[in-house]
Amino acid sequence: MSEYTGAVQFTGLDFFWGIAYILLTILSGVFFYKLGKRSGADFFLAGRGLPWWLPATSNFATHTATDTPMWFSGFVYKHGMFGVWQSLFAGWCAISAWVSTRIFRRSLAGTQAEWQTLRFSGLPAEMMRGWMAGWQVALNMFIAGWVGIAMGNVCQWALGWPLWYGLVFFSTACAIYAMTSGFWGVIIADVQQGITMLITIVLVSIWAVMAVGSPQVIVDKIHALGRPEMLNPFHFTGWVSGDYPLMWLITMIAVPFLGGFGMATHFDWFVEAQRIQSAKTVKAASYSIWWGAAAVIVRNSIWVIAVLAFFVLHPDIQDESAYQLAWFRMGFEYFPAGLVGFFFAAILAIHFSTISGILNLGAMYATRDLYHHYINPRATEKKVIWVGRLMTVLVLLGSFFFGIMIGKDVTKWLFFALWLMVAGTWLPNILQVVWWRFNGWGYLSAWVANLGICWLVVWILPAFGILPELPQFYQFWILMAAVALIYIPVTFLTKPDDMDRLVKLYVQTRPIGFWGPVKKEAENRGLLQVLHKIELKAEKNAGKE
């Protein structure tokens, strides 16, 4: 990649766009300083009163990060349209919006860690909350580092900067408004960033088509290059063999869609959970998740055009770290002067929205769950906000550590972090929502075992030759089965959770699935009849409006 270093020449107008945009973003975030410091709920959940389109735009903006066009370009450049399936994980939102999103919003849990103490009871519930909060602090450091170093890679290629400049400089700029205004700053900045990036994504694809000639020319040239399979998203090479196995696609469809019935089945859930609880009502939460994911799917289909055009123009790049910059190169190399600066501003928008959201999310788990729930339950709102700011800086510093460590291997880490780290807990995450008997000890054992077993199956055993290097979809199913051998016996060898706790959760959140004994107990206590009366009254009142 070194031959591209410093590839972009900025004019005065380009510098103006870039600097003006950085100032606009920081000021629009800081502007909401007064709202952010009202309470802990404002600093981390924007007061739980947002209309659906604010968290929806935030979902789209946060899930469009600097690394996203990199790994997406990498897959499409290498596999053509088949690579689009890699981004199908957004599909879990289509189910979750109408199932687990509603259940989670009704629970009023501030974080997924807090949900543990509402769903389970006793010591395992508390230990699970602590475990998940600690894991989320570390994972958000990792994500902020991973996205941050992607920016380092882009700046090195475009501006000739050392790798760590782009990581440290831009993440620190984000931390300014994430610290002052908390989630209010994040969500308001996300809206203007979401609009900026969507306009730019459309513009890059238009310029890409113009650079090649027309959409038909792209198709003709791909045929001329002898790669017609790149245009076929259903190009399979057998059930389990070759580069495009059908089993891989079945895994990619089954896992996210079934995962929509659970919580935390994908690591994006933790980002969504914060936005679900910031929405004004249950319905607003559902809309925000559905529309946010729909925008992501549309975004991908627009991106494909630019990456295929890049492939036609540069078909012989072998180095993954070079062709994963395809989308960035289309903008930088084919936009006219002046618009290049706007493109850089859009890259900053893509970057800032993710980093600021992730910094605030990591700080929320460190503050709400570890500090306020465990260390100092008597802390005042003012103190909670100050600890939140301190934790934002802690997550920022942790991201520098992870970012420097990842370096140029942005795409290589992706599959492990996205899928395999949550493979073993995928089924338990669904069971906790749909099955009353699945208890705290079972869930805790699944999480603790998963982190160790995925490490063994993916990295350690293949390194010592004990296990062959398997395709990733095989690893996913092996991990799922191996962890199940631990949590299923543990669940049946330990007592069910406290019935009072389960009845309270059932009445408040109305989960779907196998809750028969809990429902019966709730009926015996007369709680469901009361709930039914409240619902009838609400319907009657709604009819009068």
Added chain:
Amino acid sequence: MDQLSIGMTVTYLFSLAGLILAWVYYNKN
């Protein structure tokens, strides 16, 4: 750095720290 790149260990240690904190708190309570 050799792709050695520690990340999993740090993540595990953070999770364990949270779990131990919860255990201490639960018994204190």
